[in-house]
C-alpha cells in the first residue's frame with residue numbers, strides 16, 4: 001500500500017491524448033529520483049466524455065487519491081470554474097494546464113507559458129523578440145502570447161480563423177501590456193505584418209499529423225525571421241521544415257513540450273527535475289535522440305518506442 005503522501009498518482013485529462021509523450025517524460029524522471037510515480041492519460045474520446053466533464057473527473061480523481069492532473073484541449077478554460085485557487089499568471093492567461101490537489105483543494109497553474117518561455121531562451125538564444133505575428137489564439141496561443149509579451153515583444157499580431165477569439169485575446173493582452181501594441185489581424189492583413197516582423201509563431205493545430213499543411217504561405221518567410229512552432233507530433237512540421245530550409249532560426253514544439261513537463265513535475269513533486277535529461281529522453285521518445293539517455297529499465301516496453309506517434313499532441 002502507499003498513501004498519497006508516499007507516492008504520486010497523476011493524470012492527463014483531454015481529448016485524443018492517449019499517445020502524449022508527457023506521461024513517459026514524468027515517469028522516467030520520477031524513476032531517476034527514486035519516486036513512485038504513475039501518470040495515466042484520461043482520454044475523453046476513449047471514455048466517451050465531453051470536455052465539460054472535467055470538473056467531475058477532477059473530483060473523482062481527488063476521491064480516488066490522485067495528486068495532480070495536467071489538463072489539455074478542450075478543457076484548459078473549462079477547468080477554471082472548478083478551481084479553489086489559481087496562480088496569478090494562469091488567471092491572467094485564463095487557461096490552466098496543471099491542477100494540484102492539496103488538502104482536497106484544486107489549485108491551478110499554467111506551465112505552457114513558463115515552458116514556452118524557457119524553451120524560447122534555450123532554442124532561440126539572442127534573437128530579438130521585437131515584432132511577432134502569431135497564428136492561433138486558443139489554449140496554447142494564449143500562453144504563448146503571454147510569454148512573448150513578458151519576453152519583451154513590442155508588437156504582437158494575433159491571427160485566428162476565429163476572429164472574435166483573436167480580438168478578445170488581443171484586447172485582454174493590450175490592457176495588461178500597455179507599452180506593447182497587441183492587435184488581432186485578419187489572415188489577409190497578416191501578409192504585410194509578416195514582412196515587417198522579427199518572428200512568426202504557429203500556435204494552431206495546422207501541421208499536426210492529422211492536420212497537415214502550414215497556417216500561412218511559407219513563401220512569405222525570409223532567412224532573417226525566427227520561426228516557432230508549438231506542435232510536437234511531428235517535431236518537424238511542414239512550417240519547421242520550410243523555415244529551416246530557408247535558414248531561419250527555428251524553435252520546434254519540443255522545447256515547449258519539455259518545458260511544460262519540467263515545470264509541472266516540479267510543482268507536483270517539489271523536486272527539481274533535470275531538464276536536460278528530460279529533453280534527451282523526449283528526443284529519444286520522438287526518435288530524434290542521437291544523444292538520448294537510456295529509459296529506465298522499469299519503463300514498460302510500450303514507453304520505449306514512441307516513434308512517429310499519430311496522436312493529437
Ligand SMILES: NC(=O)C1=CN([C@@H]2O[C@H](COP(=O)(O)OP(=O)(O)OC[C@H]3O[C@@H](n4cnc5c(N)ncnc54)[C@H](O)[C@@H]3O)[C@@H](O)[C@H]2O)C=CC1
Nearest residue numbers: 073136138139140141160161162204205230253256257313
Ligand atoms: N508543445 C506543447 O507543449 C504544446 C503544444 N500544443 C499544440 O498546440 C496546438 C494548438 O492547441 P490548442 O491551443 O490547445 O488548441 P485550441 O483549439 O485551443 O486553439 C487553436 C486555435 O487555432 C485556431 N486556428 C486553427 N486553424 C487556424 C489557421 N489556419 N489559422 C489561424 N488560426 C487557426 C483555432 O481557431 C483556435 O483558436 C495543438 O497542435 C497542440 O498539440 C498545445 C499545448 C502545449
Ligand SMILES: O=C1C[C@@](O)(C(=O)O)C[C@@H](O)[C@@H]1O
Nearest residue numbers: 020021022070072097112313
Ligand atoms: O497541452 C499540453 C500538451 C500535453 O497535453 C501533452 O500531451 O503533452 C500536456 C499538457 O500539460 C500541456 O499543457
